[in-house]
Amino acid sequence: MSRNIVKFSPLTEASFYTLLALVEPLHGYGIIKKVEKMSGGRVRLAAGTLYGAISSLLRNQLIELVDEENVSRKRKMYKMTLSGQDLINYEIKRLQEMVRNGLIEMEV
Amino acid sequence: MQKVVKKLFFPWNEEDEIKFIEEMSLKGYQLTRVQLGRYTFEKSEPKRVVYQFDFKGIDSRDEQEYLQLYEDAGWNLVYKHAGWYYFNREWTGEEFDLSIFNNNRSKSIKYKRLLLFLLITGFPLYYNTLILFPALRVYNYQMPGYYSVFIIFMAILTVLHIFVVLRIARLYWKLVRSIKE
Structure with a gap:
């Protein structure tokens, strides 16, 4: 792991989905649409929550701006960084463990 | 036709402020301008419009992106005033949460920004009343007569400012405490 990303865990649902959506470069509205689709x-x-999530993910270098040269200036595009990938992978394992234990204990 | 309504709301009365503006809209008055304690409306068709306010502060470096995001999400900027952004959207009958925040964590950050803004802009006031004035008294300067009136005015302003800051801090802590963790 490139740096200590465990301190960002657990992510809120909004931050998790925002980060996850950015495996591909997207702008803000693209994130909203993709997350809506992913979650059925x-x-x-x-809007306010997404703005907050993007600012905080950017500040912690979990996502980054995509080269602005051939992208329209009005809508900035973001994508996941390597640290962001590490964090998502860590979260996936953590959530898997929680779901597994939930299923076992509740005998679903 | 314009209609001006004088009404004072504080950030901890935001629900009432939203209700007031939404009811005006239902009566056929659409908000066009907001100043402290003064709301300007324009006569229109009565319609159901949803309002939300955000406090972004005066840092406008990423304002374009910020507004674009709200616009894409379906919000119109009605007016911006002293770091506050008033958004609205017409009610479409779709049943989903029309708040600009999904959770208390992101909502609490709005009040954190507001507190920071108030403390920074309030600093000259605090400096005057708490440091400068007592210091001048020590040196026993000869002051003109209106000076004491000025000091009393500043002292009242400081007390009010502290009151507002404490009320917003309470609001902030309430949101932070309600974050599930």
């Missing part, structure tokens, strides 16, 4: 319409990221 359950998660609709609200």
Whole structure:
């Protein structure tokens, strides 16, 4: 792991989905649409929450701006960094463990 | 036709402020301008419009992106005033949460920004009343007569400012405490 990313865990649902959506370069509205689709319409990221999630992910270098040269200036594109990937992988393992234990203990 | 309503709301009365503006809209008055304690409306068709306010502060480096995001998400910027952004959107009847925040964590950051803004802009006031004025008294300067009135005015302003800061801090802590963790 490139640096200590465990300190960012657990991510909120909004931050997790924002980060996850950015495996491919997207702008803000693209993230909203993709997350809505991924979650079967359950998660609709609200504008203020998404703005906060993007700012904090950027500040912690978990996502980065995509080269602005051939992208329209109005909408900035973001994508996951290597640290972001590490964090998502860590979260996936953590959530898997939680789901597994939940299923075992509740005998679903 | 314009209609001006004088009404004072504080950040901890935001629900009431939203209700007031939304009811005006239902009566056929659409908000066009907000100043402290003064709301300007324009006569229109009565319609159901949803309002939300965000405090972004006066840092406008990423304002374009910020506004674009709100616009893409379906929000119109109605007016911006002293770091506050007033957004609205027409009610479409779709049943989903029309808040600009999904959770209290992101909502609390709005009040953190507001607190920071108030403390920075309030600093000259605090400096005057708490440091400068007591210091002048020690040196026993000869002051003109209106000076004491000025000091009393500043002292009242400081007390009000502290009151507002404490109320918003309470709001902030309430949101932070309610974050599930």
